[in-house]
Amino acid sequence: MHINVFDHYHFQDSLIHRLDARVKAAVTVAFILSNAILPDGNWLAFAVAWLVLLLGNDLSRLGLGYTFKRSYIVLPFVLVAISVIFSPLGKPLAQWHLGFITLIPTNFGVARFFSILVRSWLSVQMAILLVATTQFPDLIHAFEHLRLPRILTTIIAFLYRYLFVLTDEALRLLRAREARSASLQGRKRGGRLTWRAKVTGSMVGQLFLRSYERSDRIYYAMLGRGYTGHLRTLNPHAMTRLDWLALILSLAVLSFIQLLGWVR
Amino acid sequence: MLLSPAPLHIPDGFLTPFISLVFWGATMIMVGLAISKTNKTLGERQIPLMGLMAAFIFAAQMLNFPVAGGTSGHFLGGALAAIVLGPWAGILVMTAVIAVQALLFQDGGLLVMGANIFNMGILTVVIGFGLYRMVIHRKIGARLVAAGLASWLATMAAALLTSLQLWLSGASRLEIVLPAMLGVHTPIGLGEALITVAALAFIERTRPDLLTSEKAASGGGRGWIIAGIIVSLLAVLLSPLASGSPDGLERVAENLGFLEIGQSAPCEILPDYTIPFLGETHLSTIIAGMVGALVLLGLLILLGRSLRKSPPHT
Amino acid sequence: MPVKHPPDYEITIPECKGDILRIRDLRFAYPDGRVALRGVSLNVCEGEKVAVVGPNGAGKSTLMLHLNGILRGHGSISIAGMSITRENLPIIRAMVGLVFHNPDDQLFSPTVFDDVAFGPLHMGLPEAEVYTRVDEALAAVQMDDFGKRLSHHLSAGQKKRIAIATVLAMRPQILVLDEPSSGLDPRARRSLINLLRELPITMLISTHDLAMVEELFPRMVIMDEGFVVADGPTAKLLEDGVLLEAHGLEKP
Incomplete structure (x- = not known):
């Protein structure tokens, strides 16, 4: 496994890539907030939001399906919301008999479930x-x-x-554990639970100590370059006219989506 | 996939804006306090230390191990971070970890990040450090048992609060999400406890100077004991209550006006709407919880003994 | 077992006015009781390139950490006539550029630019000057276009060069390098040697790479068990097989 697994930045030269990071962060949060406050079941508004997303994909030259292909990570959590389908509010849509349980999906529950799903997605x-x-x-x-x-x-x-440095160290520890855990045929592998926990805990302890000692060396390196307890950074970012334009346009589109969602 | 954390990282879309903002508020207060405390009390050396500890917690979450029935023991690390760094620094470290998980890996949402930080980074630190602080001047055996219990309870409390948030947001039904979350997290919390205890025992063996009682006590005063006990008691009392009579809890929330603000439309549970196995589920949750706690205690005592007997590695 | 070898050679330090580095009877023990330096004396002249060699645990790295006041032992150290005191520390740290053994410890910022700019920024230089210094330092290690790169994407050899750039940006008078060539493949090592040869600056390095010492450093200091056991022209010391063997060294 290589560090690049962790790096989700996708190099491209595009309008979106060039925008100021502040604009992108603000628009992202505004977009998520906008979805969150849209009422349940406003499919038109959700569809426009999705179009905005597609436009973003296209403008960043990542391909229309780029974010879609990576959005499966929310799927496991959807299980949590399934119970909402059987909300007692609203009109019953069907009756399912599973053994001695009767499940009644309602129109309210189904709308709520799919709204949560779409918002999250x-x-x-x-x-x-x-x-x-x-x-x-x-x-x-x-x-x-x-x-x-x-x-x-x-x-x-x-x-x-140090994410990259330490996960490399963690992987080396894992590999060392793998290399030494042989299993005889027909025997149960891995030893007792407390033993397994002890091995893992020692690995965690070891990783902790290495990180602790490394932080000392980094501190020395910082001292050697004039650090006295106050961190300074340069502020190389400046908002251009294009950045402002993008910010205002995006917020206008999001307001339009809200309008679609609330005015009927 | 290596990064498959416990189902505590809530994605965006599952919590209502109201609940999200309430927990953002609570989180910002706690993080703000933590920043002013750490700025006052800790030396300049603390900055790289906290940064590296955050990277450590992140990397350590990859070291999982099988517990039972196909579930893996995952490591959240809040309790351990609080015990070795003190509660305030622990909160900052966990905040950074959860923020990077959400920003870089979409593990947990952005609007709901306040709730995620509160559940996994503040609640776990308060319980973890508070209970450990009680026995801080005792022998290592007692401290290990306390650390183990505290980290198990911290994981369960985080699962409980996550369930409550989901329910208050109308994203799930309480009588389903609560037993499911607590059930899933009983073995996960067990893994957390075992790893925390073994890691502390390892540190105690190799660098006891990092765990001296003066050092740990300087991180947070006795007030933490009270906070830890109150929050733990709340969690212990609330989970059987919530699983035993969700209707009662629902009524309380309704009276407080939570449900009306919290949800665009409340999911009320009608009195005649019952599922036959419901009663059994609550009972079995409570029993499972109690059995889990007993098993955990036994395992911790066994582990504590075996660790004390084993000769130090050289 | 501490072996004390009285220097068999008369120490031939080239004539120079105003030693840039003067260490007298430096002693240091770590808090855990381990004694690392047992009375080290050393002079380095301006423009000199000196290599400190010796087995692991000889005290080389400990000595390096004293040169810009990170560790404070007993004895005296003066840099260009200034002794290391709390008031002098900022100037000393700007004058002595210390490059650590592991570049992952030295490069602690997310991007190369942030790392190279760290020193100049913390010296309190104005913004424009900081940019000039960064460009200049990256050019000096032939990594001109690397400012925007992420530190964890660099190869070991590139990291080493950037680590050197991070201290060059502070325009030091002395460059102190702890094991610069360790962990590099032959090609990266070769290009590092070429770089060190071309840097017009006083240099003190610790290393196990005697081939590099022979090629680059006219003067060699052998340390063992916290003592300086030999100090003289590299060519002469490298011929003494008995001396080298006694301190765990091998002629290249």
């Missing part, structure tokens, strides 16, 4: 589009501009940088 695609078109460090810079506390953005920057 649209939202996750927008988030995928955001990271596919924005380098993560740019996103961190954007959050600094948006006045997120410096200490948090710094922890996130360190997390991003």
Whole structure:
């Protein structure tokens, strides 16, 4: 496995890629919020939101199906919402007898279930589009501009940088465990539960100590380059006219979607 | 896939804007407090340390191990982070982990991130550190048992709160989501507890200086004990109540006006709408929970003993 | 077992006015009780390129960490006539560029630009100057267009070069490198050697790579068990098989 599995940025030269990270982050959040406040069952409004998403895919030159292909990650969670189909509100649509349980799907429940599904599915695609078109460090810079506390953005920057180093270390530990866990035929593999937990726990402990000691060395490296407890960064981002235009247009489209959803 | 976390990362679309904002508010207050506390009390060395600890928690979540019946023991890490770093730094570290999981991997949504941070990064830290803080000056055996119990309970409390949020948002029916979530998380919490205990025992053996009681106590005062106990009691009392009589809980929420604001339309449970196996489910949830707790306690004591006997690695 | 070898050679330090680095009787023990330096004395002149060699645990890295005040032992260190005190630290850290053994510890920012800019920014330089310094440093290690790249996408050799650029951006008087050639494949090692040859700067490195020392560094210092056991012209020391063997070294 290679580090690139973690890197969801997809290099392209496109309008969306060039937009300021702040604009993209703000529009993403606004899009998700817009979906969340649309009333249940407003399929027209949801469809327009989906068109916006398709347009985003197209403008970023990733291909129309780019975010769709990666949106399956919400599927497991959909299980949680299935029970809503059988909401007692609304008109019964059918009656299913499963043994001694009677399930009654209602029109309200079905609309609610599919609305949750669509909201979640649209939202996750927008988030995928955001990271596919924005380098993560740019996103961190954007959050600094948006006045997120410096200490948090710094922890996130360190997390991003060492994510790759430490997951590599974790994978090496896992491989070492694999290499030493042979199983004899007909014997149950893996030992007792407490033993397995102990092995995994020791790996976690080891990873902890290595990270701890590495943080000391990084601290030295920072000291060596003049760090005195206050972090400074450059602010190389500036909003262009195009960025403002994109922001205003997007917010206008989202307002239109809200209008579609609420005015009937 | 290596990154398949426990089903606690709520995606966008499942919580209503109202519930999302309420938990964003609570999370922002706690994170804001954590920032001002860490800025005041911790040295400049703490910044790279917290960054690396966040990366560590992230990487450690990949080290899962089979528990039973096809489920894997996953590691959330909130309790461990709080115990080794102190509660405030623990909250910041977990916030960063959950934020990156949502931003970079879409593991959990953005609008609901406040709720996710609250469930997995604040609740787990309060319970984890609060219960550990009680026995902080005791011997390692007692501390390990407390850490194990605390991390199991923290996972269960996170599952409970997640269920309640989903229910209040009208995304799921309480009598289904609650037993399901608690049931799934009983073995997951067991894995969490075992890994936390074994990891702490490993650190105690190799670098006991990192776990001295003065060091841990300097991270958070005695107030944490009270907070930890109250939150734990709430979780312990609320889960049987909620699974035993969801109607009662529903009525309370309704009286408080939660359901009307929280949902675009409330999913009321009609009195004559019952599922025959319901009673059994509640009973079995409670019994399973109790049995789980007992098994856990036994395992922890066994593990504590075997760890103390084994010679230190050199 | 501490082996003390009195230096058999008269220490021939080239004539120079105003040593840029002067260490006298430096001693240091880690908090866990491990004694790392047992009285080290060393002079380095401006423009000199000196290699410190010796087995693992000889105290080389500990010595390096003293040079810009990260560790503070007993004894005296002066950099261009200044002793290391709390007031002098910012100047000293700008003058002594320390490159760590593992570039993953040195490159702690998400992007190459952020990392190279870290030093100049924390020296308090104005923004325009910071950009100039970054461009200049990246050009010096022949990595001109790498500013936007992500650190974790670089190869080991590239990381090493960027790590050197991060301290060059501070325009140091002395470049201190801890095991620069370890972990590099032959091609990356060769290009690093060429780079070090061309950098017009005083250089003190610790290494196990005696072939590189022979090629690049006219003066060699052998350390063992916290002592300097030999200090002299590389060509001369490398001929003494007995001395090399006593300290776990092999003639290239």
